[in-house]
Amino acid sequence: MHGITREVLTGQPVIATVLPTFHAFCADTVLVGHNAAFDMRFLQMKERQSGVCFAQPVLDTLLLSAVLQPNQNTHRLEAIAERLGVSVFGRHTALGDAMVTGEVFLKMLPLLAEMGITTLRQAREASQRTYHARLKY
Numbered sequence: 395m396h397g398i399t400r401e402v403l404t405g406q407p408v409i410a411t412v413l414p415t416f417h418a419f420c421a422d423t424v425l426v427g428h429n430a431a432f433d434m435r436f437l438q439m440k441e442r443q444s445g446v447c448f449a450q451p452v453l454d455t456l457l458l459s460a461v462l463q464p465n466q467n468t469h470r471l472e473a474i475a476e477r478l479g480v481s482v483f484g485r486h487t488a489l490g491d492a493m494v495t496g497e498v499f500l501k502m503l504p505l506l507a508e509m510g511i512t513t514l515r516q517a518r519e520a521s522q523r524t525y526h527a528r529l530k531y
Contacts, residue, residue: 397486413437413444423450424514428471428495430454431529451514455498457521462505469526474498 427433430452437448459469463477475482475494478501484490511517521527 409440410444413440414446417444417446417448420448420450425450425452426455426495426499427452428455428474428491428498430456431527451518453499453514453517454521455495455502457524457527458499458502458506458517460524460526461511461517461520462502462509464524471495471498478502 425434425448431454434448434452441447455471455474456469459466459474463469466473466477471491471494472482472485474480475498478498480494480497480501482490482494484493506512506517506520509520511520
């Protein structure tokens with residue numbers, strides 16, 4: 395699915411090394427991701443091993459899509475990107491998914507503003523009211 399093989403991982407730093415560096419990089423920021431609950435659960439499972447806790451606020455483009463277009467059958471990243479006119483490339487790679495998610499998020503901002511959602515708090519509260527926010531990983 396993701397194309398990661400043992401050969402690709404050979405010689406790469408372990409998670410206990412990488413996560414503290416990433417944590418420092420994104421300190422004092424808002425994390426933006428697609429289906430972020432999945433990724434945040436992974437980070438939570440590695441807290442003890444890595445010694446860091448990701449407590450930053452999170453905005454999830456899947457949940458924001460459900461806020462903006464609640465009647466859509468799917469809120470997959472590819473479907474949202476298509477609806478918003480964002481080109482999808484490098485899917486299921488860290489860089490590709492991050493770039494597409496970032497572009498989708500930027501396209502969502504003015505649409506959220508049209509709904510009166512202009513602050514981080516408003517976006518988080520609206521996201522938490524969606525059905526998808528109740529799913530657990």
